[in-house]
Amino acid sequence: MEYLTSQKVDLSYDQAIEKVTDLxxxxxxxxxxxxxxxxxxxxxLDVDFKKYKILGACNPxxxxxxxxxxxxIGVMLPCNVIVEENEDGTVEVSTVNPVASMxxxxxxxxxxxxxEVRTRLEKVISNL
Numbered sequence: 332m333e334y335l336t337s338q339k340v341d342l343s344y345d346q347a348i349e350k351v352t353d354l355x356x357x358x359x360x361x362x363x364x365x366x367x368x369x370x371x372x373x374x375x376l377d378v379d380f381k382k383y384k385i386l387g388a389c390n391p392x393x394x395x396x397x398x399x400x401x402x403x404i405g406v407m408l409p410c411n412v413i414v415e416e417n418e419d420g421t422v423e424v425s426t427v428n429p430v431a432s433m434x435x436x437x438x439x440x441x442x443x444x445x446x447e448v449r450t451r452l453e454k455v456i457s458n459l
Contacts, residue, residue: 332434336452337425340459344382344416347459351412351424352386354458358451360388363409382416388426393448400440407432410452424459426452 340347352362364387372380389409397404412426429452433445 332428332431334428334431335425336428336449336456337423338456338459339417339421339423342422342459344414344422347414347422347424348384348386350459351414351455354455355386355388355412358455359390359392360410360451360455361391363387363389381418382414384414386412386414388412388452390448390451393444397441397444400444401436401438404436404441407436410448412452412455424456426456428452 340350342350355362364385366385366387368383368385369380372378387409388411394408397408407429410427410429412424414422414424416422429445429448430442433441
């Protein structure tokens with residue numbers, strides 16, 4: 332099973348971040364965190380890296396349901412979405428596949444929650 336869903340987009344890096352954030356909102360997700368990997372690696376290691384941002388997306392309703400089913404599931408939250416600019420200038424957006432993540436947890440009550448979150452994240456990718 333693939334651990335992610337990914338798509339190259341015909342948008343600039345900044346446009347892709349804005350668009351994916353808007354589409355996440357439409358699916359009930361907020362962006363709790365933004366990690367600018369390029370900037371962080373430059374500051375911490377003085378290395379150059381491509382434009383790469385990790386968005387920590389959370390849908391509070393699904394997070395609550397998952398936490399009720401498995402209180403330690405917070406170690407796998409939020410759902411990460413990445414926006415990256417490849418060396419050839421193309422921009423790619425990827426989301427975690429929560430169904431693949433949840434295979435590591437032996438709790439059948441998480442499966443329908445992970446399925447619904449996956450469906451919503453795949454919808455975000457397909458609407459880019």
